[in-house]
Amino acid sequence: MNTFQGAALMVFSLLTAMTLSAGLRGLVRKRIVAVWLAIWTIGALAIVWPRSTFLVARWLGIGRGSDLLLYLSVLFMLVGFFYVYGRFRRLDRQITVLVRRLAIEDAERAESERIPPTTPRDASWSQDAS
Amino acid sequence: MSTSEPTALTQTTPADLTAGASDTSAPVVLPLDVRERTAIVIAAFREARSIGLVVRELRALYPRVIVVDDGSPDATADEAAKAGATVLRHFVNRGQGAALQTGISYALAHGAEFLVTFDADGQHDVADLPALIGPLARGEVDICLGSRFLDRRAEIPFFRRIVLKAAVLFTRVTSRMRLTDAHNGLRAFTRKAGLGIGLQLDRMAHASEIVDQFYRSGLRYREVPVRIRYTAYSLAKGQRNSAALKVAFDYLIGRLTR
Numbered sequence: 001m002n003t004f005q006g007a008a009l010m011v012f013s014l015l016t017a018m019t020l021s022a023g024l025r026g027l028v029r030k031r032i033v034a035v036w037l038a039i040w041t042i043g044a045l046a047i048v049w050p051r052s053t054f055l056v057a058r059w060l061g062i063g064r065g066s067d068l069l070l071y072l073s074v075l076f077m078l079v080g081f082f083y084v085y086g087r088f089r090r091l092d093r094q095i096t097v098l099v100r101r102l103a104i105e106d107a108e109r110a111e112s113e114r115i116p117p118t119t120p121r122d123a124s125w126s127q128d129a130s
Numbered sequence: 131m132s133t134s135e136p137t138a139l140t141q142t143t144p145a146d147l148t149a150g151a152s153d154t155s156a157p158v159v160l161p162l163d164v165r166e167r168t169a170i171v172i173a174a175f176r177e178a179r180s181i182g183l184v185v186r187e188l189r190a191l192y193p194r195v196i197v198v199d200d201g202s203p204d205a206t207a208d209e210a211a212k213a214g215a216t217v218l219r220h221f222v223n224r225g226q227g228a229a230l231q232t233g234i235s236y237a238l239a240h241g242a243e244f245l246v247t248f249d250a251d252g253q254h255d256v257a258d259l260p261a262l263i264g265p266l267a268r269g270e271v272d273i274c275l276g277s278r279f280l281d282r283r284a285e286i287p288f289f290r291r292i293v294l295k296a297a298v299l300f301t302r303v304t305s306r307m308r309l310t311d312a313h314n315g316l317r318a319f320t321r322k323a324g325l326g327i328g329l330q331l332d333r334m335a336h337a338s339e340i341v342d343q344f345y346r347s348g349l350r351y352r353e354v355p356v357r358i359r360y361t362a363y364s365l366a367k368g369q370r371n372s373a374a375l376k377v378a379f380d381y382l383i384g385r386l387t388r
Contacts, residue, residue: 089383096224096332100232103198103218107236111216 005047012044158260159191164267169194169242171233172215173226174250178204185213187256188248196237197250198229206250227336231329238324245324249315258356262318265352272323272349275309275341276316276356287360293374300378301338304385307345309353313337316356323349334373335381 001009016037023033046053046069053065062068160168170192174181181197188195197210201223211217218232230247237245244266248254254276262274278286279294286294294313301312317340326347329336344351 092332093330095222096228096231099220099222099224100228100235103220103232104236104239107216107218 001048008047009044012040012047016040158264160260160263160267164244164263165192166194167241167243168192168246168263169196169237169240169244170246170248171230171237172197172210172248172250173200173229173233174198174202174206174210175200175223175226175229176202176204176206177250178202178206178209180252181206181250182209182213184248184250184252185210185215189214191256192259194237194242196233198233198236200224200226200229225332225336226334227329227339228332230336230340231327234324234327234329238321242324243321244318245321246318247315252361253358254316255357255359258316258354259318261354262316262356265354266318266320270350271352272320272347273344273351274318274354275311275344275351276314277309277311277353278314278356278358279310280353280355286358290360297374297377301341304338304342304381307341307351309341311353312341314356314358319344320349323347331380331384333380334377335384337377338381339384 019028019033019036019040022028023030028036046065050065053068055065057063057065057068060068062071170188172181172184172195174197177184185195185197195213195215196218197207197215198218198220199207199210201220207217207219216236218236220229220232234245234247244263246259246262258276262276265271265274279298294311298309298312301307301309315337323344326349327340327343329339329343331339
């Protein structure tokens with residue numbers, strides 16, 4: 001085992017420990033813990049036994065193990081981006097709903113308090129609503 | 131409306147209503163009761179220079195003007211309020227689509243029967259409103275969309291014309307509504323049509339989205355020629371031609387991730 005493998009293995013065991021502790025403390029759902037543990041295990045396996053990636057790659061019809069890793073990481077990143085983008089859009093919409101609600105409530109409060117002499121309204125407007 | 135006896139001014143006769151039909155030569159004024167039931171919704175961002183004039187022009191005939199100030203750092207809200215509009219404030223900028231939806235929701239909650247969307251930069255003409263609201267008041271259609279290309283008076287800058295025509299093609303491909311002008315901010319629709327609108331695309335792509343939603347509502351619609359006043363101010367303030375691609379992207383992503 002060379003130095004790089006030793007260091008990487010240490011990182012992976014640390015990650016595994018962190019995942020397990022987060023799972024035990026109930027911070028992360030069990031299913032998510034399992035997914036992360038699988039990822040760390042596969043990572044560690046690929047580091048300690050590099051030939052394994054080659055075997056999988058050849059089985060899939062890809063020439064080299066490192067190519068397989070490259071393709072997989074690009075795939076994961078794209079999926080990740082899409083997921084984050086979807087989250088971002090949803091958040092964006094939620095902020096808009098919030099801002100809209102505040103704008104309407106503010107206007108209605110000002111109306112009921114009859115503050116603004118600059119915004120004349122007559123009674124028929126609110127009667128229309130009924 | 132109040133059920134008090136109609137005065138000569140507020141009485142609506144069929145003749146009054148047909149007056150706005152096709153004749154555009156004489157100035158047409160809609161009956162007061164129709165104008166009172168109409169809410170004009172304006173989304174404004176950094177329009178302190180023009181909003182006062184626009185609101186005053188509208189308020190001379192239409193008492194219900196709702197300005198949604200979309201988080202402008204300038205005096206847009208004050209100017210609009212001074213001119214007599216009901217002002218709603220987005221305290222964070224959320225985009226024109228979001229602001230229009232806020233105004234529409236407010237107008238519907240306050241009993242508006244006819245709704246108009248109008249631009250804040252002075253590019254629309256108050257004189258076009260009777261031709262847009264008239265068909266709604268007469269019960270002919272539920273949606274009237276302004277089209278600058280149906281108008282003989284149109285003086286559209288060359289490149290703007292090309293971009294707008296491309297937008298029309300885009301809309302024909304993505305929606306099934308056959309329109310001559312896809313991105314015109316001047317529209318009038320009934321309460322029924324308004325209740326069917328739920329704009330989710332906060333920025334400029336709402337123009338396509340609103341057309342989609344109108345189309346899916348299955349309500350009757352019509353295009354009405356309107357005049358767009360391209361002034362140095364409105365061109366500088368408005369969308370650059372180059373923004374068109376961004377809008378198209380926003381719209382397509384919006385449809386994918388809905």
